[in-house]
Amino acid sequence: MALLILTTLSRLALADAPIPPYPGGKPLAPEDGNSLASWFIVVLATTSVAFAVARLKTLRNKKPIRRRPPLNAEFLLYLFMAPQHCNALVGDLEERYNTIRKKFGARRANLWFWAQAIRSVGPIVCAWFRKVLMKPIIAVLSWAAANRIVDHNSWLAGILDIWRRIRS
Amino acid sequence: MATNDNLGTFEQIILTSLVILGENAYGATVHEKVEELAEGSRSIGSVYTTLDRLEQKGYVKSWFGDPTPERGGRSKRFFKIQAAGELALKKSLQVADNMLTSLKEIGGLA
Numbered sequence A: 001m002a003l004l005i006l007t008t009l010s011r012l013a014l015a016d017a018p019i020p021p022y023p024g025g026k027p028l029a030p031e032d033g034n035s036l037a038s039w040f041i042v043v044l045a046t047t048s049v050a051f052a053v054a055r056l057k058t059l060r061n062k063k064p065i066r067r068r069p070p071l072n073a074e075f076l077l078y079l080f081m082a083p084q085h086c087n088a089l090v091g092d093l094e095e096r097y098n099t100i101r102k103k104f105g106a107r108r109a110n111l112w113f114w115a116q117a118i119r120s121v122g123p124i125v126c127a128w129f130r131k132v133l134m135k136p137i138i139a140v141l142s143w144a145a146a147n148r149i150v151d152h153n154s155w156l157a158g159i160l161d162i163w164r165r166i167r168s
Numbered sequence B: 001m002a003t004n005d006n007l008g009t010f011e012q013i014i015l016t017s018l019v020i021l022g023e024n025a026y027g028a029t030v031h032e033k034v035e036e037l038a039e040g041s042r043s044i045g046s047v048y049t050t051l052d053r054l055e056q057k058g059y060v061k062s063w064f065g066d067p068t069p070e071r072g073g074r075s076k077r078f079f080k081i082q083a084a085g086e087l088a089l090k091k092s093l094q095v096a097d098n099m100l101t102s103l104k105e106i107g108g109l110a
Helices: A002-014 A030-061 A071-078 A083-104 A106-149 A155-167 B009-024 B027-038 B044-057 B083-105
Strands: B060-068 B074-081
Touching: A071 A083, A071 A106, A083 A106, A083 B027, A083 B044, A083 B060, A083 B074, A106 B044, B009 B027, B009 B044, B009 B074, B009 B083, B027 B044, B027 B074, B044 B060, B074 B083
Parallel strands: none
Antiparallel strands: B060 B074
16 A cells, blocks of 8 residues: 555656645645655655564564463363363363364464363363262251251251151 | 163263274364264363263273373373163163154154
């Protein structure tokens, strides 16, 4: 785009055609138009060079794309799984991640890894919840139920009382 | 070991994958095979949690292999279907087959 503008303006500057007048101002002479176009060329050229230099600097300073799966996504899985099981799962993901990276590039592979990690967290958290939290919750609920229904202070006493009543 | 347990569809797919893959059944291959059989994307987390549940039921056995460099030095977790798992899968598929036959007899699924 900048090149196109530059080309147009340079043609304009080289040709002796007058530049259209400013609205409300007096018409410019052909030499005034030429000098104005030259100024435009200088300003645009300087801006383009500055932009190109800045872009080159950015590209040079840009960090290389990591060839490893996103660490935060891995950590998400480590939160709810036993280390050895999690290692196996992350290893499986990394295996497919490498295949996708070679085929489609690192960005898409990262996106795939994140999607898998986020989608995997749901079932893993549910399993973790069932395994870790269900037993204490059931114990507390059964204690509360026994205390309320049988009017005993402990769920064991409540169950024993129910058992005695059934037997008698 | 669960004796009178009805397998869910996902459990059936996973056990079928284990039968198909045989010795080469580990997380990544099972996940790929499950996606192929289910004709859709499934998360690897759901595959692992189902495999854990099947292991608790005694249908599947798992062990860890040697670490490999292409997996970032992580070991594979291999899975193998047990006799109880094969029996449960057979029963489950038989029930599905009975349903399909009955439906076809009355022209339910043309």
